[in-house]
Amino acid sequence: MILSTSCGGTHLVKLGEDITEVLEKIPARLKVIRHVRPKLSCRACETITQAPSPDLPIEKGRPGPGLLAHVVVSKYLDGLPLYRQSAILAREGVEIERATLADWVGHTAWWLAPLATMIGAHVRTGPVIHTDDTPVPLLSPGLGRTRTGRLWCIWRTSEVGRGRVPRLLGTASVPTARASAHAIIWLDSKALSRPMPTQVTQH
DSSP, X not given: OXXXXXXXXXXXXXXXXXXXXXXXXXXOOOOOOOOOOOOEEOTTTOOEEOOXXXXXXXXXXXXXXXXXXXXHHHXXXXXXXXXXXHHHHHHTTOOOOHHHHHHHHHHHHHHHHHHHHHHHHHHHTSSEEEEEEEEEEEEETTTTEXXXXXXXXXXXXXXXXXXXXXXXXXXXEEOSTTHHHHOOXXXXXXXXXXXXXXXXXXX
């Protein structure tokens, strides 16, 4: 941009500057990452070779790890239900049914189960353990009313008798009837014995 004065002169000397800062948001965007693995054939021995398929969090599934993390954080940390996430994704041009998102959450819970078990073991080794059980109303689709869910918080105190405030290490919840597949519950000793899911049904 070329500035000029009232006399029309354009040979200006800088004396200083004023800075205006405006807070703006750049919306997140979805993108498709294509893994192209060409098949190669040897003309001498006619052997066909191909690079191995990439490691994916859900075998033959559509979501990448970043999208899975976004769905889980939005649901459990930001309190955004899956049906609302489905509507938000639809506005961005990606049609993903709520049932598919729920299946993704279940797979993510399976991957995080070992970490949850380690956290639970660490909590239970504390000299003093504090727990809290909080009932919360939850939407129950199809019934036209809410149902009662449970939210458990577990603290451990690292020192006894010194006035230390218990440190919150995490929470576990049962939000729906399908919570056994979707929530990570520390005291669930059967979490690691579940078979690994190998296929995702696309809706």
